[in-house]
Amino acid sequence: MNVLGIETSCDETAAAVVDDGLVRSNIISSQHVHSKYGGVVPELASRAHMRLIVEVVEEALVQAGTSKQELDGIAVTQGPGLVGALLVGLNFGKAMAYGLKIPFIGVNHMEGHLYSNFLSEEKPSYPFLSLIVSGGHTMLVHVTSNSRHRMLGQTRDDAAGEAFDKVAKMLGLGYPGGPIIDKLAINGDPEVITFPRSYLEEGTFDFSFSGIKTSVLYYLKRQGILDSEMNKTSIDGQHLANICAGFQLAVVDVLVAKTMAAAAKTQVKDVTLAGGVSANSLLRNRMREEAEKHQYRLFYPRLEYCMDNAAMIAYVGWMKLREGMKSDFELHAVANLSLQSHPG
Amino acid sequence: MRSFVTRCRQETIDLGKWFAASLKQGDVVAICGNLGSGKTQFAKGVCEGLGVRAHVTSPTFTFVNEFVAPVGDVVHIDLYRVGSAAELVELGIEEYFNQRTICLIEWAEKILNRLPQLYHLVKISHGTDEEERKIEIQQVQEAPA
Numbered sequence: 508m509n510v511l512g513i514e515t516s517c518d519e520t521a522a523a524v525v526d527d528g529l530v531r532s533n534i535i536s537s538q539h540v541h542s543k544y545g546g547v548v549p550e551l552a553s554r555a556h557m558r559l560i561v562e563v564v565e566e567a568l569v570q571a572g573t574s575k576q577e578l579d580g581i582a583v584t585q586g587p588g589l590v591g592a593l594l595v596g597l598n599f600g601k602a603m604a605y606g607l608k609i610p611f612i613g614v615n616h617m618e619g620h621l622y623s624n625f626l627s628e629e630k631p632s633y634p635f636l637s638l639i640v641s642g643g644h645t646m647l648v649h650v651t652s653n654s655r656h657r658m659l660g661q662t663r664d665d666a667a668g669e670a671f672d673k674v675a676k677m678l679g680l681g682y683p684g685g686p687i688i689d690k691l692a693i694n695g696d697p698e699v700i701t702f703p704r705s706y707l708e709e710g711t712f713d714f715s716f717s718g719i720k721t722s723v724l725y726y727l728k729r730q731g732i733l734d735s736e737m738n739k740t741s742i743d744g745q746h747l748a749n750i751c752a753g754f755q756l757a758v759v760d761v762l763v764a765k766t767m768a769a770a771a772k773t774q775v776k777d778v779t780l781a782g783g784v785s786a787n788s789l790l791r792n793r794m795r796e797e798a799e800k801h802q803y804r805l806f807y808p809r810l811e812y813c814m815d816n817a818a819m820i821a822y823v824g825w826m827k828l829r830e831g832m833k834s835d836f837e838l839h840a841v842a843n844l845s846l847q848s849h850p851g
Numbered sequence: 852m853r854s855f856v857t858r859c860r861q862e863t864i865d866l867g868k869w870f871a872a873s874l875k876q877g878d879v880v881a882i883c884g885n886l887g888s889g890k891t892q893f894a895k896g897v898c899e900g901l902g903v904r905a906h907v908t909s910p911t912f913t914f915v916n917e918f919v920a921p922v923g924d925v926v927h928i929d930l931y932r933v934g935s936a937a938e939l940v941e942l943g944i945e946e947y948f949n950q951r952t953i954c955l956i957e958w959a960e961k962i963l964n965r966l967p968q969l970y971h972l973v974k975i976s977h978g979t980d981e982e983e984r985k986i987e988i989q990q991v992q993e994a995p996a
Contacts, residue, residue, distance in 0.1 A: 517912070589914050643912030664891055665909045673886060717909070718860075721887035725981050737885060843905075843916045 512821025515596030516588025520559040524571035525821035531571035553591035582824020585613030586844030593840035610833040619819035620781040631777040641782030642668035660712025695752030852989035867896020881959030884975030930958035
């Protein structure tokens, strides 16, 4: 079964072909237009998606060596994301499926991330625990079988990746903040400047990352690195590296501790990481150490499957289409579509 | 103008909850303040006060979160990532300024001149210690253009 996946929830225009669960092509076109604004600008995102989508879809078909007529279904991200951006992919996918007279299915972007570890040869086994961590999301999900999952906790304020982006912006480092902080932190000592870890109340699997952002802000003000107008003054390179390292460790410590606690509680054997922040080298290393200590098998996606991509959307679409599920053409894009729980 | 001082995150949420009681359909609330000042916490409190049952988190990524509450539609907008006012026109943000919807707008300082003539202005600033916040609430009536 040949499924075309389309993903336009944020700033990547992506298309992929998955054939019986195997990735045949995975095209991602990033919108560099955003870097100078320090974030995703919604209207720019929609326009860039419109400009890019035809060629991205065509490239995905060419690389997969398949024609439109050989497709058996089309899967498109329905949400969560920027509505204007989602609509571009959703309407494109609907029109294409309607024209080809093949089924169309809307896919939850977060469910895509849950299955991003199934795109590689070595796959996790059910039940497993997944930490999805990105610029827009931070959640722990217990997955018991195909499309059966239960959300254990999520952020109550900012996503972990958002904290990286905002701290990077305070430090004048550019966007996206994660990779830049990761790189600078390598030369820093995380013990020199320590920031508070927010574990919230005992037993919860929820997260909170807005407090650490504020702590970094106060630190920068106390040190005179930010003036009263929030403008950055000068900063010594080693000091900058130490701030990045201290901040990064504070975020990673919480992510690792909560994931391990949730894995113990759900008694899984496999733990997966997903989402853009799962590319962070400290997170991978610390999680690997802890997983080994507690004898969990740890999976994280290849880099191109950490970031937003359409292969994971096509994969989930394929799982559902082969079970006879499909969406009707009335399906709406939903900005804050939740990952509905399907316990079992 | 009314001025308040909150001493922790929960007090900021509680103030939002209290303020929600004065809101009705069609109201626009402009929430201004620096990074980390507690705008999302205040908005969370307002949503809670309005009876929104969903999980209210920072809309920085999704830009707009829409909720349904007993009092009508509630939208929580975050303009942090928006570059200029011109982009907002094309975004259609003004469509949310209608009689059915209560609009909460973070980083509203970017679009004060595009708000309806009558709106609530909430200014949050950092206090003397890390936890303290000064919060000013007032109703603004702009002269017709």
